[in-house]
Amino acid sequence: MHWWGIGNETYGGREIGGVPAEAYARLLLRFAERMRAEDPSIELVAVGADPFGHADWNRTVLGIAGHQVDHLSVQRYVPHRRDDSERERQYNAIVASPVDVEQRLRMVTDTLEGFRRPNGRPGVAFDEWNVSLDAAVVNRQQSEPAAASIVANESLRGIERSVLGGADACAANSERTPDAVALSSDAFPGEGERFELELPPNR
Numbered sequence: 001m002h003w004w005g006i007g008n009e010t011y012g013g014r015e016i017g018g019v020p021a022e023a024y025a026r027l028l029l030r031f032a033e034r035m036r037a038e039d040p041s042i043e044l045v046a047v048g049a050d051p052f053g054h055a056d057w058n059r060t061v062l063g064i065a066g067h068q069v070d071h072l073s074v075q076r077y078v079p080h081r082r083d084d085s086e087r088e089r090q091y092n093a094i095v096a097s098p099v100d101v102e103q104r105l106r107m108v109t110d111t112l113e114g115f116r117r118p119n120g121r122p123g124v125a126f127d128e129w130n131v132s133l134d135a136a137v138v139n140r141q142q143s144e145p146a147a148a149s150i151v152a153n154e155s156l157r158g159i160e161r162s163v164l165g166g167a168d169a170c171a172a173n174s175e176r177t178p179d180a181v182a183l184s185s186d187a188f189p190g191e192g193e194r195f196e197l198e199l200p201p202n203r
Contacts, residue, residue, distance in 0.1 A: 005045040005073060005127070006031050011054050021057045025064035032068035045125045048072035051107040058111050062122070066115040071125040074108055076101050077132035078151075094131055094151060101129070102158030109162055126159055 009015045010024050019027070024047060032044055046069040049057035062069060078097030079090075105124065112121045131151060 002041070003043050003045060003071075003125075004035065005047075005125070007047045008073075009075070010047050011049045011057050021060035022064065025061045028061070028065045029068060032065070036068075043070040044068060045071045045073050045127070046122075048074050048108060048124075050074075050076070051104060051111070058108065059114075062111070062115045066122065067117065069115075069122045071123040072108065072112060073125045073127050074105060075126075075128035076104060077128075077130055079131075097131070097151060098154035098158045101155050102162050105159060105162040129155070 006028050007017060007024065010018050011021065012018060028044075028046055035042060035044070046061055046065065048061075051058065058072065062072070078100055079093035105126065108124060112124070115121060
């Protein structure tokens with residue numbers, strides 16, 4: 001195992017092991033010391049937080065433990081609006097969500113630039129994301145492959161622009177860009193469709 005994520009959403013208070021940023025960073029240092037003693041080649045993924053919801057988390061963790069962080073985890077569920085059952089508003093929020101994702105990723109990469117090391121800055125591990133609607137109000141007609149594919153395509157392009165080096169870096173980074181993605185549109189346990197999408201290479 002080469003990549004290790006040290007915790008998950010520990011900033012939120014709803015996960016087991018949730019702690020303040022300072023405490024998490026010190027625990028991360030202990031994990032890093034012991035794990036790298038066994039295998040110096042591993043890469044560690046630190047828990048990152050949404051820059052809007054937890055503005056100081058990333059800077060605090062990186063300020064204390066940044067020298068041991070290879071990647072900062074970023075997670076995002078969109079549109080994250082739980083009280084809107086109107087179909088058109090749901091659709092607009094879902095289709096516009098890649099802009100939101102890209103904006104947040106740019107904020108994270110800007111923060112990471114402040115913690116650049118001789119071998120480069122820590123990377124971004126965008127390791128959990130999806131379209132999220134409350135099952136009690138979701139309109140099942142929104143789980144159409146066309147809408148899901150638009151969100152997947154634009155989100156991946158936004159990730160490439162914000163994390164891999166800008167709009168002009170598409171061709172240079174094409175080998176680092178996923179060429180397929182699997183989406184699940186589950187709105188209720190045990191239901192939903194799965195779409196395998198082949199994304200065209202950047203030109």
